Amino acid sequence: MMDTYANPWAYRAQWAYLLIIVGALMAPVFYTIYISFNEHGFGAQIYDFTWDWYVVLFRNQQIIDSLSWTAYLGAATILTAVPMGLIAAKYYKRTRHKVVFVTLMLSPLFVPADILGSALLVYFKNLNRAFEWLGDSLGVTWFYGWFELGFFTALVGLILWTVPYAFVVILITMSRYRVQQTEAARSCGATAWQAFWQIEFPQIRVGVFSASAFVFILSFNEYTRTSLLKGGFDTFTTVLISHMFNTGMSGDSYAMGGLVSVISMAVIGAVLVYTLAKAERLEREARAKAEPVAA
Amino acid sequence: MSQNADNAVEVIDLSKNYGPVAALKEVSFSIESGKYFVLLGPSGGGKTTLLRLIGGFIKPSAGTVLLHGRDVTDLAPNERPTSMVFQSYALFPHMSVAKNVGYGLKLRRMRKAELDERVEEMLAMVGLEGYGARMPHELSGGQQQRVQLARSLVLQSDVLLLDEPLAALDAKLRKDMCLELKRIQEKVGITFIHVTHNQEEAMTVADRIAIVAGGELVEQGAPRDVYERPVRRFTADFIGENNLFDGRVTKTGGNAATVDLDFATVQALNGNGLAAGQAVALSIRSELLGLLTPADAENGGLQTIPAEYLEEVYLGLTTSHLVRLPNGQEIMVRTLSNGEAAATFEPGQTVTVGWKTEAARLHPD
Incomplete structure (x- = not known):
């Protein structure tokens, strides 16, 4: 809302500035999507709309497989990183050493992706060797391959990368939650779990859903750590980038880029729509129930 | 360990430390069933810590909490x-x-049918019939506290703990809610433990008041006793509007003691068996002091000290008069605002402050 004493042109200039920034950021993304529907590809003089590049994409078994792995990794990352972020946020509210705790929680973000990825790569390789040595010493083969590069190691890399974000997103929602409500629930006879599930969770649910969406997008788009730690399988992003490196940009490259953008925006859009719709519904219900009551 | 089931609450040597800080120091007391018990004291004195220890929201560093004779020290709040x-x-x-x-x-x-019935009954008890469908944010502060009260009372617990329940309300609403709380407690007949730093609130609702400060239970008693006959100096200083003087007992005899205040020598009742030479604090509530005319002062029977009149503060029902004693200490004399006192004294005028011997109390600590 505009301040009645403010200069209306300054107000319009702020909006124009915002739109220019968003436009500058999003224009290449939309251009990629636009090109992906051109039968003649990038740089062509003429534009003929086609779905062909997407058809080519979805007929490519490697793409289908990589999409599946990406989905599995995304789901596994959500199932681990979001609860970890939630527990960390709950701990943050209780601890007196907040600065130290936040620094530790966010520290994975301060390490460049290639450094963290290669460090984990070395770590897993050495761990794998140590367990193989342990197995050999004990005369068993059971320890072989525990930390060989694969789904688990890629997942660990993604968890390290996404937990700080999940923590921050949930913490923002949780900051409005009053711990007296948990105590009130306990005082009414609720166990610690009932107090969390019935009283606290409904109030931080939006943050948890937002964190899940954010974690999925981060895991979907992650290249450096995943490519170093994934072992034998491919994700959609690693296929896209190796495709760009090996064969250059082609029509199906733009289709892949368009697909990533559409999925990301769809996930974020869904969360936003859900959050806004829920907030509006709650407000509507509240207004309906607020009809005057005869004293 | 005493385990009297007639007591709703028994707290034995209860302590709570946060690192090197002792929030509560070996506090012991008991509360009779069905009483309205108030923990009164300054902020940071340990009263909320004590209440939360009774409720099980924090674990004690040492000591025991008994509810109706049952040791609940290690139980969670929901148990x-x-x-x-x-x-x-x-x-x-x-x-x-x-x-x-x-x-x-x-x-x-x-x-569900029984639950709905009980909820309606309880909302009626707290004066919120018809408000069941509303959301909390649609209620005023006072109504929200009534809902909290209903939510607790509906459980028919043996003991209801109230942690500064009226602190967020305005003065008028707080006064109304005090009377309401007292009425409800008498109706349901369960034990209420109410934490507050507001004396008027405490006096309105309490059957018994415990003064908690510095992590200790300083003193407890019926509201009239705590107000009119405080034993400890802290209580005299905290409750009501007391004037405190430091002095030394110079002579004792019968039930009286002579106290030297440096700038004056006065008589007081010696209820604590004080001996000559003992350092004491003498307290007199401001409403028991009077500003005397020369004729009143000469009539005798009163303890008197000379003072310089400084100013008056009109408070509606009462007027406070600030006077300065010969040692420079400023004290307050409170009179009913009947329109006469204000006209009688001028700033800078020499006045005589007087009180009945039995109005003063001696505190050995």
């Missing part, structure tokens, strides 16, 4: 026969008023 009303922010904002009130009953798996 104790207590329920709690918080200062604010404790209603569940995503639930309607009716769901808030019925939450504890739902946890007990009560049949």
Whole structure:
């Protein structure tokens, strides 16, 4: 809302500035999507709309497989990183050493992706060797391959990368939650779990859903750590980038880029729509129930 | 260990330390069943810590909590026969008023028809009939506290804990709610433990008041006793508007003691068996002091000291008069605002402050 004493042109200039920034950021993304529907590809003089590049994409078994792995990794990352972020946020509210705790929680973000990825790569390789040595010493083969590069190691890399974000997103929602409500629930006879599930969770649910969406997008788009730690399988992003490196940009490259953008925006859009719709519904219900009551 | 089941609450040598800081120091007391018990004291004195220890929200460093003779020291809040009303922010904002009130009953798996009936009864008791469908944010502060009260009372717990339940309300509403709380407590007949730093609130509702300060239980008693006959110097200083003088007992005889205040020598009742030479504090409530005319002062029977009149502060029902004693100490004399006192004295005028011997109390600590 505009301040009645403010200069209306300054107000319009702020909006124009915002739109220019968003436009500058999003224009290449939309251009990629636009090109992906051109039968003649990038740089062509003429534009003929086609779905062909997407058809080519979805007929490519490697793409289908990589999409599946990406989905599995995304789901596994959500199932681990979001609860970890939630527990960390709950701990943050209780601890007196907040600065130290936040620094530790966010520290994975301060390490460049290639450094963290290669460090984990070395770590897993050495761990794998140590367990193989342990197995050999004990005369068993059971320890072989525990930390060989694969789904688990890629997942660990993604968890390290996404937990700080999940923590921050949930913490923002949780900051409005009053711990007296948990105590009130306990005082009414609720166990610690009932107090969390019935009283606290409904109030931080939006943050948890937002964190899940954010974690999925981060895991979907992650290249450096995943490519170093994934072992034998491919994700959609690693296929896209190796495709760009090996064969250059082609029509199906733009289709892949368009697909990533559409999925990301769809996930974020869904969360936003859900959050806004829920907030509006709650407000509507509240207004309906607020009809005057005869004293 | 005493285990008297007639006592709703028994606290034995209860302590709570936060690192090197002792929030509560070996506090012991008991509360008779069905009484309205108030923990009164300054902020940071340990009264909320004590209440939360009774409710099981924090674990004691040492000591025992007995509820109706049963040791509950190691039990979680939901395993104790207590329920709690918080200062604010404790209603569940995503639930309607009716769901808030019925939450504890739902946890007990009560049949819906019975639950609805109990909720309606309880809302009626706190004066909120017809408010069940509303959301907490649609209620005023006072109404929200009533809902909290209903949510706790509906559980029919043995002990209701109230942590500064009226602190967030304005003065008028607080006064009304005090009377309401007292009425409800008398109706339901369960033990209430109410934490407050507000003396008027405490005096309005309490059957007994315990003064808690510096992590210790300083003194406890009926409101009239605590107000009119405080034993400890801290109580005299904290409760009411007392004037305190440091002095030394010079002579004792019968039930009287002579006290040297440096600038004057006065008589006081020696209820504590004080001996000559002992350092004491002498307290007199401001409403028991009077500003005397020369004729009054000469009539005798009163303890008197000369003073310089400084100013008056009109407070509506009463007027406070600030006077300075010969040693430079400023004290307050309070009179009913009948329109006469203000006209009698001028700033800078020499006046005589007087009181009946039995109005002063001696505190050896």
